[in-house]
Amino acid sequence: MDYQNRAGANKSGAGVAGASESAVDRRERLRKLAMETIDLAKDPYILRTHLGTLECRLCLTLHVNEGSYLAHTQGKKHQTNLARRAARDQHEQLMLTAAPTSAPTIKKKVFVKIGRPGYKIVKIRDPLTQRLGLLFTVAYPEIKADERPRRRFMSAFEQKREVPNRAFQYLVIAAEPYETIAFAIPAKDMVEEDEDPDSVWEHWDNDDKVYSCQLLFK
16 A cells, blocks of 8 residues: 555655554553553452453453553553542541540440359249240349349340350340359240230349349240
């Protein structure tokens, strides 16, 4: 093909390159520059797929080889996303390091524990409904003045002391200055107090310092 009579061309020249030729040349120069300055092993955004292609996790683009990916990292889209990510990371870091000055500090309650309380567990059966249940009796002879034992139920996946077993749940009872104790019970639906207040109840005997709790299973 004769390029000598091309518009803007000198004698024996190839003429003025078009937009597509300029873009190809620019991408090639950027690729060569990136290959000399960028270490792909340290790039946190490159991902090699099972098909052998490369993916930019920042821009969500696919590339057939390392040269194509490196040229992409020097482009406007990748550089803009890098700037946005850096601004977002800086904002999150400032939010984490900025400590509130006027927030009130809550002092953690500290007390010396004196050991575990004595307890007794009895299996029971309701004479009318024939429902099975348990009666817990816990003695707190050295309980703190004006203190009353507290109880709650805990799932097997909430506790961190044993391997979770979905067949059990835990009845947790606490009172200062004694250690908190927990009883593993079957993970069955229990009768609510409003359904049968005479069969499901808890009682604190302040004179004898004995806490009692009765529950029934449906």
